Amino acid sequence: MTLSVNHKAFPSSDLVLLDHGEAVHINQVESCLTQLWRSASEHSQQEGKGALALARLWNLVSYHTGPQAPPPASGDDTGDGTANDTANDTANDTGDVTGDVPEPPGALLERVTMSIPARVIHLLHLQGDPPPGLGMEVEARVGNHCLISHAGSRMVCCEAIHLTGYGAAGQSHFPAVLRALLVPHLPVALLWLDEVPHRSRLLGELLGMSDRMLVDTQRTSDTSSLLAVHDLMRNAGGQIVDLGWLRLRPMRHLVADFFDPPGRAEQLEKLEGIAIETSPKGLNSGLMMAGWVLSRLGLGESQGLIPVQGEGNLRWKMAHGAGVFPLDFSIREGYGGLDEIFRFELRAGGDVFEIRDVDPEHVAVSGPDRQLPRIALRESEEAELVVAALGGAPADAVFAKALGVAAHLVETLQWSQ
Amino acid sequence: MNPLREGLAEERVPEPHVMIIFGASGDLTKRKLLPALYSLARERMLPPNFAVVGVARNPFTHEEFREEMKAGCDKYSRRKPVEESVWSDLGPRIYYLEAEFNDPQAYLSLKALLEKIEQERGTPANRLFYFSTPPSVFPMILENLGQAGLISRALSPWTRVIVEKPFGHDLESAQMLNRQLKQVFREAQIYRIDHYLGKETVQNMLTFRFANGMFEPIWNQYHIHHVQITSAESLGMEGRGGYFEEAGILRDMVQNHLFQLLCLVGMEPPVSLDSDAIRDEKVKFLKSLRPIPPEEMERYVVRGQYLAGHVLGETVPGYREEPGVDAASTTETYVALRLLVDNWRWGNVPFFIRAAKRMPKKVTDISILFRNAPVALFRPGGASGGDSGGVSGVVPNVLTIRIQPDEGISLHFGSKIPGPTMDIAPVNMEFRYGTSFGKEPPEAYERLILDAMLGDSTLFIRDDETEASWQFISKIHQWWKASDNRDIPVYPAGSWGPAEAEALPATRNAEWRDS
Numbered sequence: 051m052t053l054s055v056n057h058k059a060f061p062s063s064d065l066v067l068l069d070h071g072e073a074v075h076i077n078q079v080e081s082c083l084t085q086l087w088r089s090a091s092e093h094s095q096q097e098g099k100g101a102l103a104l105a106r107l108w109n110l111v112s113y114h115t116g117p118q119a120p121p122p123a124s125g126d127d128t129g130d131g132t133a134n135d136t137a138n139d140t141a142n143d144t145g146d147v148t149g150d151v152p153e154p155p156g157a158l159l160e161r162v163t164m165s166i167p168a169r170v171i172h173l174l175h176l177q178g179d180p181p182p183g184l185g186m187e188v189e190a191r192v193g194n195h196c197l198i199s200h201a202g203s204r205m206v207c208c209e210a211i212h213l214t215g216y217g218a219a220g221q222s223h224f225p226a227v228l229r230a231l232l233v234p235h236l237p238v239a240l241l242w243l244d245e246v247p248h249r250s251r252l253l254g255e256l257l258g259m260s261d262r263m264l265v266d267t268q269r270t271s272d273t274s275s276l277l278a279v280h281d282l283m284r285n286a287g288g289q290i291v292d293l294g295w296l297r298l299r300p301m302r303h304l305v306a307d308f309f310d311p312p313g314r315a316e317q318l319e320k321l322e323g324i325a326i327e328t329s330p331k332g333l334n335s336g337l338m339m340a341g342w343v344l345s346r347l348g349l350g351e352s353q354g355l356i357p358v359q360g361e362g363n364l365r366w367k368m369a370h371g372a373g374v375f376p377l378d379f380s381i382r383e384g385y386g387g388l389d390e391i392f393r394f395e396l397r398a399g400g401d402v403f404e405i406r407d408v409d410p411e412h413v414a415v416s417g418p419d420r421q422l423p424r425i426a427l428r429e430s431e432e433a434e435l436v437v438a439a440l441g442g443a444p445a446d447a448v449f450a451k452a453l454g455v456a457a458h459l460v461e462t463l464q465w466s467q
Numbered sequence: 468m469n470p471l472r473e474g475l476a477e478e479r480v481p482e483p484h485v486m487i488i489f490g491a492s493g494d495l496t497k498r499k500l501l502p503a504l505y506s507l508a509r510e511r512m513l514p515p516n517f518a519v520v521g522v523a524r525n526p527f528t529h530e531e532f533r534e535e536m537k538a539g540c541d542k543y544s545r546r547k548p549v550e551e552s553v554w555s556d557l558g559p560r561i562y563y564l565e566a567e568f569n570d571p572q573a574y575l576s577l578k579a580l581l582e583k584i585e586q587e588r589g590t591p592a593n594r595l596f597y598f599s600t601p602p603s604v605f606p607m608i609l610e611n612l613g614q615a616g617l618i619s620r621a622l623s624p625w626t627r628v629i630v631e632k633p634f635g636h637d638l639e640s641a642q643m644l645n646r647q648l649k650q651v652f653r654e655a656q657i658y659r660i661d662h663y664l665g666k667e668t669v670q671n672m673l674t675f676r677f678a679n680g681m682f683e684p685i686w687n688q689y690h691i692h693h694v695q696i697t698s699a700e701s702l703g704m705e706g707r708g709g710y711f712e713e714a715g716i717l718r719d720m721v722q723n724h725l726f727q728l729l730c731l732v733g734m735e736p737p738v739s740l741d742s743d744a745i746r747d748e749k750v751k752f753l754k755s756l757r758p759i760p761p762e763e764m765e766r767y768v769v770r771g772q773y774l775a776g777h778v779l780g781e782t783v784p785g786y787r788e789e790p791g792v793d794a795a796s797t798t799e800t801y802v803a804l805r806l807l808v809d810n811w812r813w814g815n816v817p818f819f820i821r822a823a824k825r826m827p828k829k830v831t832d833i834s835i836l837f838r839n840a841p842v843a844l845f846r847p848g849g850a851s852g853g854d855s856g857g858v859s860g861v862v863p864n865v866l867t868i869r870i871q872p873d874e875g876i877s878l879h880f881g882s883k884i885p886g887p888t889m890d891i892a893p894v895n896m897e898f899r900y901g902t903s904f905g906k907e908p909p910e911a912y913e914r915l916i917l918d919a920m921l922g923d924s925t926l927f928i929r930d931d932e933t934e935a936s937w938q939f940i941s942k943i944h945q946w947w948k949a950s951d952n953r954d955i956p957v958y959p960a961g962s963w964g965p966a967e968a969e970a971l972p973a974t975r976n977a978e979w980r981d982s
């Protein structure tokens with residue numbers, strides 16, 4: 051066995067990556083991990099790092115599709131009925147996502163396991179045939195990440211298993227392989243790193259094995275993914291955590307702060323309009339913000355929403371009380387910080403409450419009670435969001451309601467087209 | 468009610484407010500309070516329009532104070548060095564006011580500064596006062612705050628106060644302090660801090676006992692032989708001799724920290740995790756401690772004072788040679804107690820607790836020693852017996868909860884040594900925080916300050932709790948005072964305490980565990 055050791059420095063610790071050099075057969079994964087575990091212990095002792103501890107609180111499964119596998123696919127993905135189903139998955143799953151994955155899943159999960167020890171299982175689906183000579187449709191590689199804190203001699207290791215499925219047939223092995231590799235009695239989190247597909251047999255099967263599923267509605271600018279997540283919520287409600295929603299937390303706090311002073315909350319009853327400006331990538335974030343405010347006010351899900359579309363923007367008219375108020379979206383190119391929202395404005399009771407980007411990390415806040423020309427909007431990186439999603443309770447009724455309204459906004463748009 | 472707040476409060480970000488620290492030039496502010504605020508800011512747990520005002524006598528400008536606090540965070544915070552992106556946000560929200568605490572004018576300046584900050588930052592007048600000063604000035608601060616109209620009993624905007632230890636030096640002074648605080652605040656506005664309760668391992672006591680079905684059924688006199696709680700410190704006075712002379716270890720460690728640990732081990736399950744439900748149970752437990760009659764005090768309490776000796780490879784002076792200490796001092800640097808609890812759960816199970824300076828090492832732990840198996844198939848003893856047919860080595864089962872260092876829980880039990888004979892060796896089953904949860908636990912002050920900001924008083928001490936523990940502890944002080952001419956037992960620095968203390972566990976045929 052070859053063992054490669056690779057050190058990476060993080061602020062308060064070192065990460066040692068131990069890799070079993072070559073691909074292994076699925077049924078050898080566990081024994082390989084044990085060997086690797088022994089090697090890690092020896093390595094730790096040689097380096098005088100003291101005792102080694104294997105830690106895991108979760109089975110953390112990530113799924114994503116990658117680029118075409120080399121060499122180019124020889125062709126026929128459609129075979130029997132099963133393969134047809136999974137071929138549909140593939141068509142949905144690939145989409146335009148590969149360019150959007152902000153950090154390679156391996157690196158992302160390394161960072162996550164620094165806070166939450168886990169057995170990590172990466173599922174990578176590649177189009178096309180397996181490399182010549184592999185002789186299997188699923189390839190497995192194993193590794194260990196060991197975290198050594200600078201402060202002490204503590205060395206905590208987590209295992210990582212990389213499974214690559216080639217073509218529709220390879221993908222169809224994932225559920226069964228996963229069942230064999232999950233650590234029993236530990237909860238399973240599924241981190242879906244692709245756009246959420248509308249119907250997917252694979253997703254259904256993986257979800258059936260999971261206690262929590264992490265999606266990201268901001269992964270794509272396609273608004274229909276809100277509908278897909280909304281569908282998922284209906285089937286697996288309490289399990290779903292949306293990283294896109296967690297990313298909006300600092301912005302939601304700022305908006306909520308406007309309405310704490312006495313008398314301000316009542317002004318929300320007199321909503322006169324909402325205007326949101328986002329980058330193309332931030333459209334779903336903007337819709338979730340609108341969904342949030344409207345749902346908190348008991349509006350949106352059944353009210354007469356009339357979409358009016360124009361150049362580079364979207365507009366809804368919404369009946370509220372005796373009047374009608376506008377909900378305006380404008381979309382422009384640029385980088386609007388991690389949430390991709392440039393401006394959020396709410397008009398109510400004769401006042402304007404606005405949060406506007408000064409630069410990607412700072413916003414100006416202006417309302418009747420406060421004018422802050424520049425404050426930091428500390429948004430979370432993806433790894434921090436994943437940690438938060440695994441740490442907190444999954445069921446979030448406020449999210450479910452906000453998503454319901456956001457999905458309804460998208461539906462009305464689709465009807466009008 | 469702000470409908471947009473729903474769900475956000477559960478994410479534990481407090482409402483916008485200003486925190487005002489009295490005694491901001493002191494050690495605690497620099498070492499603990501600002502580093503805690505920095506960590507909270509880093510973890511995005513502070514509301515964006517939060518601000519801090521430091522108040523003390525030193526003539527700092529806002530900028531100088533910020534620099535001083537940044538240096539403190541750089542040196543003492545959990546994540547060093549300070550991240551510029553976090554500091555550039557938090558730094559400008561830190562203000563300073565130079566003030567004599569007895570000067571009423573200073574409080575009007577404070578009021579004006581607070582109003583200005585609240586106006587600029589759009590913060591409702593929610594205020595969290597932190598008394599990080601010697602307790603002697605609390606009454607002065609309270610009176611002046613009241614006169615300046617800075618205290619309100621209203622629920623919104625809210626006013627709260629965090630009060631540092633020591634909370635009084637005996638029952639009478641604690642009662643007096645409670646009266647003074649409650650003249651201006653409601654009890655729900657007062658947060659008496661005991662930083663031990665901010666430690667994860669201490670909080671885990673509640674989870675450990677009440678979230679696991681397997682321990683509670685054996686957590687009683689039928690299965691537990693006795694309990695030991697140790698808080699040992701390898702350090703001596705570290706320049707705090709003057710303070711310690713007045714306090715002694717019984718006031719400094721036992722009345723507050725160790726009695727809190729004792730309550731968590733011994734209390735009944737609360738009816739809910741609501742702050743009052745938990746504190747009701749703690750008070751009930753403290754009230755069931757069997758009072759020690761003065762004539763029997765010596766059989767229940769042993770004090771000691773360290774002599775010169777060797778600790779962790781260093782030669783160290785005796786207590787009476789420490790700066791600021793009287794050469795004929797009778798202040799105790801060691802105390803051990805045998806406590807009995809008059810309730811159905813504990814019957815005659817003794818709790819042995821000890822706290823001391825200049826011990827061989829720093830350790831705080833709780834050990835629950837279980838009764839031996841009812842039928843003696845195996846002979847008690849240490850290692851293998853060796854005589855014919857020998858099966859030996861039975862050791863009592865011990866559950867140890869380590870508070871510091873190496874936070875965790877271990878279970879000590881006997882296991883058969885592999886081989887043809889029936890010999891038993893003690894083995895340990897270990898759970899360590901550091902390795903089971905990769906997550907670094909927050910500092911105690913982070914958790915406690917955040918809780919006070921959120922209005923959650925579960926981990927703070929209620930008035931009747933302080934009084935119930937002083938009620939017990941003051942009796943010991945009174946007895947010592949009455950018998951002060953007697954020699955105080957001594958122990959060499961670097962040992963586990965005076966020989967006299969062995970008599971306490973011996974009453975139960977037990978020994979102190981060398982932690």
Ligand SMILES: NC(=O)c1ccc[n+]([C@@H]2O[C@H](COP(=O)([O-])OP(=O)(O)OC[C@H]3O[C@@H](n4cnc5c(N)ncnc54)[C@H](OP(=O)(O)O)[C@@H]3O)[C@@H](O)[C@H]2O)c1
Binds near residue numbers: 489491568599604633
């Ligand atoms: N340090 C710790 O680790 C620790 C741990 C637990 C509890 N505590 C408790 O926390 C409190 C503060 O501790 P500390 O270590 O920070 O104490 P410290 O270093 O002595 O600081 C006391 C602070 O109070 C100010 N002060 C005292 N009397 C004053 C007056 N008449 N007018 C204006 N300012 C006055 C001091 O200002 P000047 O600098 O101008 O004198 C200083 O800022 C104490 O009650 C202590 O028992 C401390």
